[in-house]
Amino acid sequence: MKVMLRVFLEAKKYWFYLIMALVALIISTIAGFYAPWALRELTSIAMEGHPDFASKAFSIGLLLLLTTALQSGGASISGYLNHHAALHYVADLRTELYTKLQHMGLKFFNKNRTGDLTSRVINDSMEAEILLAHVIPDLVVNILTFIGVGILLFTINVKLALLSLVTIPFLIAITLWQSKYLSPIWNQNSKVRGELSGTVQDNFSGIREIQIFNQQDTEKRKISSLSLKHTKAYLKASFFFETTYPLLAFFTALGSVAVIIYGGLLVERQEATIGDIVAFIMYLNMFYEPVKSFSSIAEMAGNAVAGCRRVFEVMDESPDVKEVPNAKKLSQVHGKIEFRNLSFNYTPEITVLENINLIIEPGQTVALVGTTGVGKTTIASLLNRFYDPHKGSIFIDEIDIKNVTLKSLRDNISMVLQDTFLFNGTVYENIVYGWKDASKEQVIQATKAANAHEFIQELENGYDTIIGERGIRLSGGQKQRLSIARAILRNSPILILDEATSALDTKTEREIQAALDRISKDRTTIVIAHRLSTIRNADKIVVLDGTGIAEIGTHDELIRYHGIYSSLYNSQAS
Numbered sequence: 001m002k003v004m005l006r007v008f009l010e011a012k013k014y015w016f017y018l019i020m021a022l023v024a025l026i027i028s029t030i031a032g033f034y035a036p037w038a039l040r041e042l043t044s045i046a047m048e049g050h051p052d053f054a055s056k057a058f059s060i061g062l063l064l065l066l067t068t069a070l071q072s073g074g075a076s077i078s079g080y081l082n083h084h085a086a087l088h089y090v091a092d093l094r095t096e097l098y099t100k101l102q103h104m105g106l107k108f109f110n111k112n113r114t115g116d117l118t119s120r121v122i123n124d125s126m127e128a129e130i131l132l133a134h135v136i137p138d139l140v141v142n143i144l145t146f147i148g149v150g151i152l153l154f155t156i157n158v159k160l161a162l163l164s165l166v167t168i169p170f171l172i173a174i175t176l177w178q179s180k181y182l183s184p185i186w187n188q189n190s191k192v193r194g195e196l197s198g199t200v201q202d203n204f205s206g207i208r209e210i211q212i213f214n215q216q217d218t219e220k221r222k223i224s225s226l227s228l229k230h231t232k233a234y235l236k237a238s239f240f241f242e243t244t245y246p247l248l249a250f251f252t253a254l255g256s257v258a259v260i261i262y263g264g265l266l267v268e269r270q271e272a273t274i275g276d277i278v279a280f281i282m283y284l285n286m287f288y289e290p291v292k293s294f295s296s297i298a299e300m301a302g303n304a305v306a307g308c309r310r311v312f313e314v315m316d317e318s319p320d321v322k323e324v325p326n327a328k329k330l331s332q333v334h335g336k337i338e339f340r341n342l343s344f345n346y347t348p349e350i351t352v353l354e355n356i357n358l359i360i361e362p363g364q365t366v367a368l369v370g371t372t373g374v375g376k377t378t379i380a381s382l383l384n385r386f387y388d389p390h391k392g393s394i395f396i397d398e399i400d401i402k403n404v405t406l407k408s409l410r411d412n413i414s415m416v417l418q419d420t421f422l423f424n425g426t427v428y429e430n431i432v433y434g435w436k437d438a439s440k441e442q443v444i445q446a447t448k449a450a451n452a453h454e455f456i457q458e459l460e461n462g463y464d465t466i467i468g469e470r471g472i473r474l475s476g477g478q479k480q481r482l483s484i485a486r487a488i489l490r491n492s493p494i495l496i497l498d499e500a501t502s503a504l505d506t507k508t509e510r511e512i513q514a515a516l517d518r519i520s521k522d523r524t525t526i527v528i529a530h531r532l533s534t535i536r537n538a539d540k541i542v543v544l545d546g547t548g549i550a551e552i553g554t555h556d557e558l559i560r561y562h563g564i565y566s567s568l569y570n571s572q573a574s
């Protein structure tokens with residue numbers, strides 16, 4: 001109920017449509033009450049042998065035509081308006097959910113599979129349409145019918161009406177029992193659907209690995225087992241539905257049987273007319289309908305509420321990286337960076353960084369080196385506030401990065417990563433991704449600096465070539481050059497190069513290295529590299545070992561020191 005209420009309240013923008021739909025629905029439902037009444041009147045005047053029967057029948061027929069027109073017209077107007085409101089709300093909900101997801105920290109994405117999140121944005125959000133355009137209107141129709149037809153039954157004959165109430169508790173008991181069991185099944189069902197969609201998405205992203213390692217059969221089995229799990233969850237729900245439905249039909253029929261038998265007696269005693277009995281039986285079916293359909297509405301609502309709950313779960317998730325209230329804008333910085341007493345771990349069991357103290361002066365190039373998994377990329381991620389440190393702080397130009405807006409912080413930092421991510425668009429669109437207003441000349445300048453201009457021109461459509469999902473139509477080195485061009489174009493005062501040249505051959509690497517050295521001259525640069533020959537000229541080399549900094553110095557100083565760096569360098573040189 002809470003979820004349903006939340007959907008309704010959040011759809012406030014569309015209340016006008018929903019209210020208009022409600023009015024049309026009420027008119028349509030009430031108009032539908034007339035048909036049995038018309039039959040009752042017709043039977044009565046026929047039985048009485050009314051002299052003006054034909055003209056009376058004509059007026060009844062006209063009225064029936066009018067009410068039928070109102071019934072169908074109202075239903076269709078209401079259906080359209082409800083869908084208009086519901087589908088627009090779904091569009092808003094999807095955008096809101098997507099926006100929320102965009103601002104979640106990486107910790108959240110480490111915990112949740114992208115396929116499952118996609119399923120929440122695409123499928124689960126659509127369940128709000130079911131709630132607004134189907135469940136709520138159906139509930140209104142049913143409540144109105146139950147009350148309205150109930151009044152009519154009592155108006156026709158109190159004794160018969162009281163008798164027909166006898167079956168109601170049975171019908172209610174069955175539907176309550178059904179919905180009690182159905183709700184957890186629907187929750188499970190949505191969860192399995194998310195799992196299935198997550199795995200399918202993972203597999204398509206990793207299709208190359210599946211084919212390289214010939215794991216098609218294993219993956220097929222995994223998908224088949226998840227599909228079966230989904231089927232079983234559905235089957236469990238339909239089991240309850242299918243077993244209880246005949247029971248509901250039986251008790252409904254029992255009500256009509258009782259009315260026929262007792263009604264016959266009342267007609268004989270002249271306490272009721274034949275017209276009353278005919279109309280009564282017709283109304284009785286309408287009267288039981290809301291109780292009977294309660295279970296299918298409950299089923300639909302259960303499914304829809306489970307989907308919406310999964311959407312709201314993410315909406316209510318508080319981001320682990322938050323902006324402080326009144327966060328300041330970090331304007332164009334000089335680029336002094338200080339890590340002060342910094343400690344961080346991804347999981348409570350393993351400490352990645354402990355008590356890191358490091359000052360990088362504006363314009364300096366500092367290289368982070370150390371064995372794989374020591375925490376170099378983590379330092380870069382902390383500087384970007386993809387995560388927050390558990391202890392200590394990071395300052396840029398003496399300002400704690402926790403006190404500035406995330407946008408302004410990230411506007412000051414460009415990153416080139418080892419795993420280059422490119423979007424499925426043109427080469428040009430990917431280069432200007434960080435600065436949409438760049439001119440063509442600026443783009444060409446950046447691609448020339450990144451040694452990418454030449455190969456781009458040789459592509460089928462030059463800068464307008466579509467590069468495919470994740471840049472699949474480009475080589476690793478080409479992708480990396482585009483990502484370097486993108487970072488150069490962004491021209492931010494802090495540049496992070498995380499294994500930025502690792503996918504390049506030695507000749508191209510040397511050429512790009514020269515470009516990178518040039519652009520890093522007038523900005524603070526953090527270089528993460530395994531190939532130590534690429535960072536020889538850094539102003540400072542920081543060697544990480546264990547959870548902390550083991551050595552700091554220039555290349556020559558560290559070589560003379562004969563420590564970790566010197567032995568790493570010598571082992572690479574030999």
Ligand SMILES: Nc1ncnc2c1ncn2[C@@H]1O[C@H](COP(=O)(O)OP(=O)(O)OP(=O)(O)O)[C@@H](O)[C@H]1O
Nearest residue numbers: 110346347352370371372373374375376377378379
């Ligand atoms: N998202 C994550 N969740 C949990 N642990 C992580 C996560 N990312 C990294 N780690 C762990 O944190 C440690 C530091 O990782 P990090 O990527 O910073 O190392 P690195 O020095 O950059 O390694 P490499 O040179 O191989 O790129 C590693 O032990 C890694 O397994």
